[in-house]
Amino acid sequence: NPMTPFTTKLTDEKDNWSFYEVDLSSQAGKTVKLRFIAQKSGFGIGADIGFDDIAIFDKKNVDVGVDHIIAPGARVNLVGGPAGKKVQVKLRNFGKNSQSNIPISYTVTPTCGVNAGISTTYTYTSSTAVSAGTMGNAIDNTNTVAWPTGSFEIFAWTTKSGDTHSWNDSSFTTSAGWPELYIQSGFVEDFENCVAGDTSGFFVAGDLNLWKPGVINALGGNKGYGTKVNGNVPGGVEEFIYFPRFIGFDTIAGAELRLTHDIDLNTGDIAIIEYQGNGQWNNLGFWDPQNVVSTNWYNTGTASSGSAWIGNVGQTTSIWPLSAWNFSAAPLILRAQLKTVGGNKDGWNLDKVEVYIPPQNSAAPVNVTTVEYLPVPDQNNHLKTAIKNTGAKVLDSCMVEFSVDGGTTWSSPEQVVFDPPLIPRKTAVYEFDGDWISPSSGLHNVCVRTSLPDSKPDNLPTDDLICADIIVLDKIDMGVDSSYCNNFDDPAIAPWVTYNTFVKDGNTRWEMGAPSHAPLIAAASGTNAWVTDLDADYGKRDSSSLFTPVFKLDSGQVYTYEFLHAFSTEIYHDGGSIDITFDGGISWYTVGTNLFGATWFNTSFVTSLDVYNPGWTGVSNGWEQARINIGVDTARNAIFRFRFGSDETINKAGWGIDDFCFYKAVDNTKVYVIGEEELEYHIGVGNIHPNPTSGMAQLPISFQQDADVRITVRNIQGQLMTTMSVHGSEGINTFQIETTGWASGLYLVEAITPSGTDVQRLIVE
Structure with a gap:
């Protein structure tokens, strides 16, 4: 019962082929049949048996071939010594006579890359004597093989003179060049x-x-x-x-x-x-x-x-x-x-x-803005940027420069030295030493680029440049124009800007348009007004401010500040106030008190406005006029803001502003004066930035003259985290608050100055 012909071909093997021979001389003159029996006993995984090169032949005197290739094996160590890079084959003498001085050839053929399929042939002669019916090793001590990196084939054969049986001369294997x-x-x-x-x-x-x-x-x-x-x-x-x-x-x-x-x-x-x-x-x-x-x-x-x-x-x-x-x-x-x-x-x-391999040395600017909350036209302003370590190594320093409005001229490069050094993915804020020279009013595109992190080439140059549009406020020279009025319906008048009170790129509720949320359902005149949300209640914990243009004020001149407003807020908890700044928004002063006339402020405190600040709260009787006379003892650039704040609970329609006017006063009675004596010792504490932070935060403070300040930070349990006694000189000073290692959460930053105490919230992520 013969079995069905077995046609599956062996395509691969792990072990070397074995050689077997049977002497058939005793069967001379007879007809013979051959049968191969393959059987498996017991267990195991090596169950495949293959047959190849079945031959019946007369033995020759000279018949020698390569039985198998010993070396290379699975790989050639390309950085190893020469002994491990030599070809070694096993010779088998199939003939009757002992053989020596056996010529051997072999080819090395890469299977991949640009030289795939291109063989290099090497030859040598083995002096090993191989007796009939035995095997011997033959090492190539003649050639230095140019082993390829990666996969290759090696084919070896003998070329002994007088050997006419070519079918048993050769052997083949695969290997790989193993590199560093x-x-x-x-x-x-x-x-x-x-x-x-x-x-x-x-x-x-x-x-x-x-x-x-x-x-x-x-x-x-x-x-x-x-x-x-x-x-x-x-x-x-x-x-x-x-x-x-x-x-x-x-x-x-x-x-x-x-x-x-x-x-x-x-x-x-x-x-x-x-x-x-x-x-x-x-x-x-x-x-x-x-x-x-x-x-x-x-x-x-x-x-x-x-x-x-x-x-x-x-x-x-x-x-x-x-x-x-x-x-x-x-x-x-x-x-x-x-x-x-x-x-x-x-x-x-x-x-x-x-x-x-991530970029190793890389510094990237992630934003650009001004140190001043509101850049002022026609005077020098100061730029700052947040620089992030986008490399894998700790960053000690980098170079940084800026350019304005697409100009090809960049500022002089400045070296930023990070103290402490920036670990990967951390950010630090840098204030440029060089000024932004006298920008004009309007929109400007400011770019910052970094280079040479740790004095080395930047491995990620694609993040070395960032640009941002910065609005420089419109400026009204009250010595030339005796009045400025805006009912927010004239597109020819430069628009006002609105930002979050504390974080410039944070949320703000102020919107200009047609009010449609009762009781604020229409503008006081025309179509448009500014409202803390035109068609919905203001949000919880809101901190939004609306900013006027810059007014150039003369000393000794009295000005009237007036507008129409309507409001509906949670009484005493939510409301708005009017503040003024002379340093571009770094420090602010509340304008007037609730005792300054019947139309100015209706409460001495609104808890959402730093608890003790006066302002307007509750519900107005429709649109009402607010008016106050102000003056300064020294010529100054002034910006006013309509500041609104709310707490966690009740939310209402909010605060609307319309028909604003600022002009030289006709009636000089009841004047609120911000004088040189008042400002001489004033210290303005700016907003902490960045906030939230995950590393270094900065607290800017504006000094009219040299003074000492004490800064303390506590967690919400009252535990003292850090305290600093610092000295500030005239101008804007920035003090570092290092939060690395602090737990995520809310912290209170207290700055005690000769002018009073400022408390801010700092969030650490």
Whole structure:
């Protein structure tokens, strides 16, 4: 009962082919039949048996060939010594006579890269004597082989004179050149540029050498390395693929290993990445279920190896930080290990292997604004920028410069020295020493660029430039124009601006348009008015301010400040006030009191306006007029703001402003004067920035003359976090508050000055 013809061909093997021969001389003159029996007993995974080169022949006197290639094996260590780079073959003498001085040739053929398929031939003569029916080693001590990096084939054969049996002269194997790769520029291998193998130096080992390159269905048809490509992995095997050896971490920080792969395993099977260290292989990383330090790295911590990938993971990208190699001279030697128990699943498929090197030295401006809350035209203003460490290394310094309105002329570069140094992803604010010279009113585009982080080339130049539009307020010279009026319906008049009271880029409720939320359902005149939300209640904990143009005031002149307003707020808790600044919004003073006439302020305090500040609160009788006469003892540039604040509870329609006028007073009675004597000792405390912060915060203080200030910071439990006794000189001084290491939450910053006490909230993230 002959079996069905078996036509499956062996396409790969792990072990060398074995040679067997039978002497048929006793069968001379007879007709014979040959039968090959392949059987398996017991258990195990090595169940395949293959036959090749079946021949019946008369032995020749001269018949010698390459039985198999001993070296190279799985890989050639390209940075090893010369002894490990020599070709060594096993010769077999098939003939009757002993042989020596055997000529041997071999070709080395890369399977990938620009030289794929281009063979290099080497020849040498072995002096090894090989007796009939025996084998001997033949080492090539003649040639220095130019081993390729990555996958290659080697084909070796003998060319002994008189040998007419060419069918048993040759042998073939595959191997890989295993390199050292410098990692400064990173490493990526997606296996797409090669049909068989790679150009990077991956090589395989294991029970069955199941890791093979190919087009893999589980990877969406991408090329990659898989454990038995598009077939199920047997149980009870341990298979490895070794990565190239990476070096050069001694100047690198923040590297990451990134794998794009697919995993489908049976019960008991595991997949892990190992690194070589201290003379042994160790599991790289651990199960990180919350992805705190990694991304999709392992999915269990209780496998036979501890942490591992198990089960059906599917296609995913996994990332592990290589922080253990930060500034390390040690090489990174990795391998992927698949160990099966049940098997019979698709196994593990690698689509892409990457060692990601983030930009090492990089400084980036993340915003640009003015030190003054409101830049004033026709006088020098001061710019500031927040600089972020976008590199992987600690940042000690960088250069920074600015340009205005697309000009090709940049300011003189200034060196920023960070104290303390910036750790990665942290930000610090820098105020330029060079002034923004006398900008005109209107919209300006201001750009800041950084360079030379730690006096080195910036590795991420794409984030070195940032630009922002900055509005410089309109300016009214009251010595030329005796009055300025605005009912907000004339488009020819420069529009007012609105910002958050404390954080310039924060939320503001002020809107210009037609009011439509009762009781504020129409403007006092015309169509438009400014309202803290045209069609809805104001929000909780609101801090919004509306700013007038800059008014150039003469000393000794009395001015009338008047407008129509309507309001509906929670009495005493929510409301608005009028403030004035002479330094571009760094410091503010409330204009007048509730005792300054029947039309000015209706309460001595509004709790949302720093508790003790006067203002308007409650409900007005429709649109009402507010008026006050003011004067200054010294010619000044003044800006007024309509400041609104609310608390956590009741919200109403808010505050509306219309028909504003500022003019030289006709009636000089009841004048509120802000004089030189009043301002001489005044110290204006500005807003903390950035707020919230995750590192360094800054507190600007404006001094009219030198003075001492005490700054304390406490948490909400009253615990003292830091205290500073500082001295300020005339002008704007900025004091640093270092919050690194503080718990996230709310803190109170108290500045005690000769002018009084300022308390602000600081949020630490």
